């Protein structure tokens with residue numbers, strides 16, 4: 376395996392950055408087509424309508440699922456419009472649909488995330504579901520998006536739970552990168568991590584610890600601050616390059632395992648990944664000081680530290696075992712961890728992460744009287 380790293384072509388972020396869109400379309404091609412949700416069309420586009428007049432970007436409304444039917448429909452519309460750039464504006468599924476449709480038609484894609492809840496926008500992969508929303512496949516694109524354009528005002532105006540979930544997804548990045556480095560495991564672009572990938576994963580972690588709390592408060596009050604911008608960058612750019620170029624391990628596998636338990640379905644990806652990160656700390660014998668730091672961070676920003684907080688209030692060993700077993704499926708990144716990983720070890724680590732979180736919150740309550 377070679378050293379490998381992948382990046383988006385351009386990354387642009389800031390308050391009002393969406394104003395750059397017509398210019399970017401002119402730079403990359405002749406005709407852009409926007410894919411967005413009804414909410415995107417009502418809440419985001421009107422603010423730019425005047426400025427974009429001469430750019431005349433047609434809008435296609437997303438129907439809610441990144442599935443073959445929707446992809447076929449979008450590919451058809453791209454051909455009808457003779458568009459040579461597709462702009463995916465919205466959450467994860469809109470973005471994924473735009474990426475795959477652009478890849479299939481051989482045109483460029485501009486990604487405009489309207490929430491910062493995962494690290495998917497910068498990556499060159501996307502998830503396809505069935506029409507009823509069941510996972511089908513991961514689709515790998517030939518290249519990462521040509522442009523990722525993030526307007527901090529739009530992120531600040533979205534509910535803060537999305538930003539916090541994005542911090543949960545970003546929290547895993549450094550730990551999974553470090554595990555893959557230790558065992559020389561493959562990253563998400565079929566190579567070995569570069570120093571670049573590792574350094575960005577570490578910067579992601581340090582940025583969360585330094586600015587996470589302040590960014591959450593800013594987002595709750597819909598304020599664009601420097602701390603909020605640092606966390607948007609950590610959630611979208613640093614974590615995006617970090618996971619794809621440095622690899623996945625325990626945290627995401629525990630997340631995947633948790634999806635087997637229906638009670639967790641109302642939790643966001645990043646919230647379950649955060650619990651997966653806590654599990655990983657015990658599974659990999661992390662230093663006690665490190666464990667304290669990560670729990671303290673989760674408590675401050677509002678990420679779950681107990682199973683109850685992800686929909687499992689009375690965790691029963693045999694029930695949680697289903698998640699631990701799924702987390703250990705042969706293709707899972709959890710096997711990038713050192714040593715032999717078994718469902719039994721993962722189950723104990725999950726229950727330990729939960730017990731540790733509960734004990735800290737009891738201690739807190741006691742302290743506060």
Ligand SMILES: [Zn+2]
Nearest residue numbers: 493494544648
């Ligand atoms: Zn993730």
